[in-house]
Amino acid sequence: MKGLRRIVTRLWHGWLQRRIPPSRQVVLDQRRIFIFPSAYGFFFLLIAALLFIGGINYENNLLLGFSFLLVSLFLMAILHTFGNLAGVKLLAAGMRPGFAGARGALEVRVVSDSHAHCSLWLHWPGAPAEEVSVEAGEERSLWLSVQLRRRGRQHPGRLRIESRYPLGLLRSWSLVDLDHTCVAWPQALPGGECPTSGGDDDSGASHQDRGSEEFEGLRSYVAGDSLRLVDWKSYARGRGLNTKQFSDPAEGRLWLEWSKLSGHDPETRYSRLCYWVLQLDQRGERYGLRLPDGELEPGTGLLQRERALEMLALSGGGG
């Protein structure tokens, strides 16, 4: 039984793959749209059938006509529900990574070239849906959350886009592979020694006194600089955002080393390293990262953190 289901699922996915191949940009057309009555649609038809029987039994032509009108409305709703989805252009856009086990987000742009598309619901498998409507010629951007399971680059599956507009009697939907991926950082695993080399000692939790570093001067703030290094006093005086520059004493560098965590399995190592990247970043310390397949020069700030986390996410073939 289970085997049969697996075979059916595989056949279905293979068929979908051929019918709607992955692409960064998809325009929905009749080949890509599925349509089926909703539960409410069946209920609606049932009521129409009841009125039909009533019309026959009471020999009332107008009652019959009314039931025919309801059925015709249902048939028209097929065209309109289909038409509401037809012509929607979907574009894969931005990505917001997240930690494994939590959620990331992927941006999808919904574009209408010809006519308005109302009340479209979009979601990745296993994630909550978001609603959007686009007018003719408009473009809307949606960030859709993605469940991240493992470390590494993740394919969220097929995007489901669904609509019941206008009458709710039918559901038209499409399953689109936008060739979109989301990066999952390792899950932070607290504890252990700080796996560092360099610096004045190897005690990871060493607290470096900022005062011992040589203050070199100010430069204007660049996005990604650590907020701890912003010269808030000068900002308060109205001189704009500036970042304090310190000289880079050789012994002040910390290298987070993969090799220092021997004895653990690789995923645990990544998780530990992740924890320490976050710790050091929070303290505003300067750190570098050395992994078997690459290294990151020491640095601070948001950008450094992003780089380090991405390296951890994608290292070793992305988990």
Add this chain to the structure above:
Amino acid sequence: MARVYQVPRHAFPWLISGVLLASLPHMIRAELWLSVAVPLLLLWRIMIQRGRVAMPGKLLRGMLLLGLVGATLYSHGTLLGPDAGVTLLVAAFALKMLEMFRLRDAYVVIILACFVLATAFLFSTGPLVTVYIGVVLVLVVAALIGINHPESGVSPWRHLRLSAKMVAQAVPLMLVFFVLVPRLPPLWNLKVEQHQGKTGMSDSMAPGEISRLSRQNDLAFRVEFDGEVPPPSLRYWRGLTYGWFDGRRWSQAVPPALDRQEYIRFPSGVSPQWYLQLLADRGDVAWKYRVVMERTGRQWLYAMSVPFSDKTDVGLARDLRLVRRTDIETTYDYRVASYLIPVAVEGLKEWERKFYVALPSGSNPRASAMAQQWRDESATDADYANRLLRWLNEEEFYYTLEPPLLGQHTVDDFLFRTRRGFCEHYASSFAFLLRAAGIPARIVAGYQGGQLNPLGNHLQVRQYDAHVWVEAWLPEQGWIEFDPTAAVAPARIELGLEQALAGLDEQTETGLAAALRSNPLLTRLSYLMDYIEFGWAKWVLGYNQQGQLEFLSRWLGRVTPERMVMALAAVGGSVMAVMLVWMLWRARRPGLTWWQREYRAMLRLMHKRGLNPPAHLPPSQVIAAAAQRYPRAAMALQDWHSCFEAAVYKPLATEPGLLRRQLVVLRRKVARMSRR
């Protein structure tokens, strides 16, 4: 307390008005409490939507439901049957508005609205009601579209437009279904206890009952003739005969020696001897016509003598009238060929003669004595009957709608004391006098006359045309019609009741109604309305199994179920295909963005004002040129331009709907300010 589902603001007006207007026909028709309860419940719902009051709790809702059920029970005595059922349905439907906790509840309300709308057809089937119901359906569908559009800030008119469009698109398909879906016979016999009483002629008659009917203006039936229309004096529409007299009341009765099988001959049954004889004796076809009858709740049909119908469920009774197997609960449409009355070859059977001369013993002694004396003085039965008619004509008898009350011996009292009566008095006395002289006689009830509608060349027969007359059996002639009313008031037969009474300074209706009726424009309008209603009754209400068969056989040749299904699939499918192609074509067409359309609208405005900027100019220069030409509109033009630029270059910076509305407002301002 569960979280309350909020109906989108843009859907709410359609939902409320849809519910109210769907209930309106029932509120007008049914009990007073319903027309109070429904608006109150809706008002309550509006207050909830506005956040003034909370949704009522379970207990309160339960009590309200009990109250509504109780009120229905109180006014109908039952919860079953269409009448009480619909009342309860409408009440519960309004109550459901207070129970909308989820989207699903809103869906249920809308389905109920469709159902309630449809039930209005059980009670009235006119063309105006149909149009009304179509309009309300558009509102209900607009509400359905609204609740499927959860975003805020959408214009409610947009739902209405789409709804009207969808309903309009559904109509051709509905017509295809209406014409082609096979009409089935009723699946099970629903003995409908109609809310309306039975109307028209009843199966018995006492003095004063026909004159009461004559005050009604309602339509009884319409007749369309193949060929020329008979003159008024021949328009005797026979409905039923009264053969039994109890001294006061004449009633319909089957002679005791006959069973129903022998009394009424249905096409599916065996033909009794008298029917075969009639077929052999009948003369030529005198009139061919189609009758479209309003609902009566009774079985008998109206036709001129001797009627033969085309219907399979209509039989001919021994007293030469048409009877349907079941009661007429909706508009009923039948064709009749009337043959000339045959000359009786055979005499009456002995039991028949006895039945038709029977009188209660000791009633009306004075009239009985006169009848016997006069019959002895006359040579033949016919002479005697004619003497009676002459007497009625020459003596001081008056035709009136308001006859005085009669004592115990109604005939004596009328003939020798009051002498003021309506057709039932004359017919009753005349039949009595015939029977008292030993001549078989019966009373015929039906309608006489009818007004010709020049538009459709058809007759309208109304309740005030109700009439009774007499048939007497004359040897070697058979049943011969006598109309004693004609002897007293010939105008009644030639011109109709109204004219006859006008000559006597009596009126059937109040002065105002009569004045309105005599207005030529209103008369023409009423003819037009009647014409439309007749067409509606013939083509829409009367499109039954037989009509369908006739219509389809013109197109399909032989009508078989397979051919019908194929025709339905072909025609319905092609209608759908046309719509689909149109929609695909529309989806493919590269549309303009809304701001491109807005710019075009602005250019059109310039064009209207006589400004024709060259096509290559950018918007900024077009606007500058316009501002120069119309300094008063310069401000508005500038504002419009900045909004337009924001829309084109910073589409994500503002709410697009807002910008769009703003642009339209500004463009209108420009139009106003640039007007000379």
